[in-house]
Amino acid sequence: MHKQKRKISTTAVLAMILLSLGPVGSVTAQPPPKDPNKYVPGLGDLMGSLLVQHNKLWFAGDAMNWPLAAYSVDAIKEGIADMKVLRPRYKGESIVEMLDGLTAKPMQDLEEAVAAKDSARFVQAYDGLTQSCNVCHQNHEYGFIVIARPTVPFLTNQRYQP
């Protein structure tokens, strides 16, 4: 009796699964293709390109290639500005406030160091920015994403020497 009951319920479950799959051979409704014009990169994607710019900036400053360093600082500023527009909120919190609060000062220090062509200040400001990356990661349970001074350029086909 017990066995019989179990068999019936297994059959019922199977029937339900088959029903939910729809008639065999039918074309399942597909979501329309994503409109590429409406693609919005995730915060992680935007962070990935920030990582590249962070790497490039180090080698530009290290080589005292100040025009290139200024360009890299601008690229980071743009990357941060993009995040504020494209991903203004993250898990219910304002990214705009977090980014401003943490990165505004180190970014200003970097701009000033590069404009002054001052290597010592550049290194200090660079480390300040790196620290702001890590503080935010730590505050958002991403303490395992640790940003550091790079030791090799991201790619080797761009020259950093002025």
Ligand code: HEC
């Ligand atoms: C305002 C807070 C904040 C600041 C400042 C910040 N991050 Fe992030 N970062 C995050 C969050 C949140 C994530 C996780 C995003 C996700 O995966 O959805 C993240 C993820 C990342 C990742 C992982 C992305 C991946 O796909 O591998 C990298 C790399 C990264 N950040 C680099 C940086 C760098 C470099 C800086 C500084 C120049 C920086 N971040 C500054 C909040 C921040």
